[in-house]
Amino acid sequence: MSDFMQFLSEFVILFLTTVFLENTVFARGFGLSRAIAMTRRPRSILVYGTLLTLLTLLGGIGCYLAGHLFPAIPAYGTPLVYLAVIAAIYLVIYGILTRRGSRFREEAKKYMPVATFNCAVMGGIFLALFNGYELWQFIAIGLGNGVGFVLATLLLLNADRALSRTEAPKAFAGFPLMLIYVGILAMVFYALVGHRLPF
Amino acid sequence: MKRKEIIRPISDENIKTERHIRKPAVKQIFSRNFLFAHPVLIRGLALAPALVASIDARNSLVLTIMLLVLSLPGSLFASFVGDRLPKFLRVPIYVLLAAGAYIPAYLLLEKIPYTVFGNLGVFLPLLVVSSFVYNRAEKESLTLPWYLALLDTLCGALSFGIFSFILGSIREIFGAGHFFGIPVNVPSHSGLLLPFAGFILAGFLAALIQSLIRYLRQHKDQQQNTGGDEAL
Known part of the structure; x- marks a missing residue:
């Protein structure tokens, strides 16, 4: 029973790590093009x-x-x-x-x-x-x-709606602002994992 | 008053008719790929390799060459016989053709000195399924004659390469303190080599290209209005 519980806990930890800490979009940019396209x-x-x-x-x-x-x-x-x-x-x-x-x-x-x-x-x-x-x-x-x-x-869908309501400079409207937003979120996830920026 | 161009989505039923309607001029292919429909900064294609893997200039060159080689077979296939197959069969064929082209491209690049396969990791095989390969074949080449499909793919890959090279160079110089392996005496911060820095830098480059496009369009509108007033 304890082996099964250990296996289950390892499974859940790996699942949650993949969902949040090593998110496919924010950690490595995999599927980012499609994620932004799906917001439409x-x-x-x-x-x-x-x-x-x-x-x-x-x-x-x-x-x-x-x-x-x-x-x-x-x-x-x-x-x-x-x-x-x-x-x-x-x-x-x-x-x-x-x-x-x-x-x-x-x-x-x-x-x-x-x-x-x-x-x-x-x-x-x-x-x-x-x-x-x-x-x-x-x-x-x-x-x-x-x-x-x-x-x-x-998350990107909500961001797209919120960013479209901001009074950003016209040059940044739409895709540029979304990229910067994704970059800031990626930085947050990077810090969440426990990394620190080297100084 | 300008006529609004109606762009019909391509479906299996209307490919043949759209091929005749949509044939662009060579100048349009250049302007679309290098500016108005830039594959990365406007259309948002191949973002993972372009923004995350472009951490130095050599990486960018390898990515560009591979992307060009991988997208050509699918584009030519789409142009020649794409309209005879339904979409659900076309897409896996593009990808499998790209995977087939990956083999000789990989073997060739391995033999060239200064290649940086080790730095690209999983991003190199992922080019096979990048949105750029799919987009060139399915969205562009399907309705183009083979020579324009070839040109469009070449321009798209070159446009990707120029952007990737600029981004990679900035990150290499200010992130690692060297350029093509040659040390450069500028202040550097290794944070620039991380994925989030690529996204943020690309956002600013996208804003730059967007403002350039707006300026050119306003300039063109002004010229047209001035021309109209003079005619009156």
């Missing part, structure tokens, strides 16, 4: 986020298994092999979504290509692969990546 489509954020979480999770599991089946993949071949795995998973999920269904499925079909092949999904998977993580760590990172991305996008 607020009603689709949850759909996109769900797809991203699902694909990072399944893609991570698939890539972990592929890494064990083909352990000697050279560095130059890793994108091709792992993207082929993710493309196969993508086609299976797309096939499931093509059956007529709810509005969610129709919207999910629309966002599937960009939700699958982006830096947020692959960044999390590559980091887990290059660090030699175990399967349960892939699952924790996959879930954390997706949830962290959704929370980051919601």
Whole structure:
């Protein structure tokens, strides 16, 4: 029982670290382009986020298994092999979504290509692969990546609305101000982890 | 009175018609990529490699070369046969073509001295799935003839490269105190090498390009108004 509790606590800690402290958008900029683009489509954020979480999770599991089946993949071949795995998973999920269904499925079909092949999904998977993580760590990172991305996008959506109401100089209106805002948030997250700026 | 240009979204049904309507002039391709629709500072593409990985000038050069090589196959594919395939099949093909192009590009760059693969870490393979590759192929090249698609991708990558080089140089000089490995005698602070510094610096560069675009548009409007008054 204590082993299980220890495993659970490690899983939750890794999940929360991926969501907050090592947030995919603010810590490394993965998926930032897409997060800013989704602020213009607020009603689709949850759909996109769900797809991203699902694909990072399944893609991570698939890539972990592929890494064990083909352990000697050279560095130059890793994108091709792992993207082929993710493309196969993508086609299976797309096939499931093509059956007529709810509005969610129709919207999910629309966002599937960009939700699958982006830096947020692959960044999390590559980091887990290059660090030699175990399967349960892939699952924790996959879930954390997706949830962290959704929370980051919601934060940016709120920021976009607030920044549009400010009287900023016209040169900074819109995207420049958003970038500076993201930079300040990234600095806050950096400090939250416990780093200090070297003086 | 100016006619407002209606830009229809591209769908599988209207690609062929949009290809004829949307064909831009060569001058438009240059002005779009280097200024009015700058891939990073206006359209917000490839932000992770551009803002986080560009911590020195050499990194920027490697990123630019790789981005160009990775985006060309997808753009040419989209231009030649993209309209014959549905979107859900096109996108994975762009990415897999980029992953295929990654292999020879990686092997070639490894042989060139002074490459900085070690500094790029996970950002180098991530270029394969960057929004720039997808955007060039799906949003631009799909409705362009192959030679314009090639030019557009080349200009886009070059524009990315110029921005990345400027940002990388600033961060290397004032963050690490050297430029291309040569020590430079200026005050430096290693905080500039961290990701948040890239975002903030890029925000200021984006403001600069935005104000330049506003100035050019106002200048053009004034010239047109002056021309109209003289005609009267």
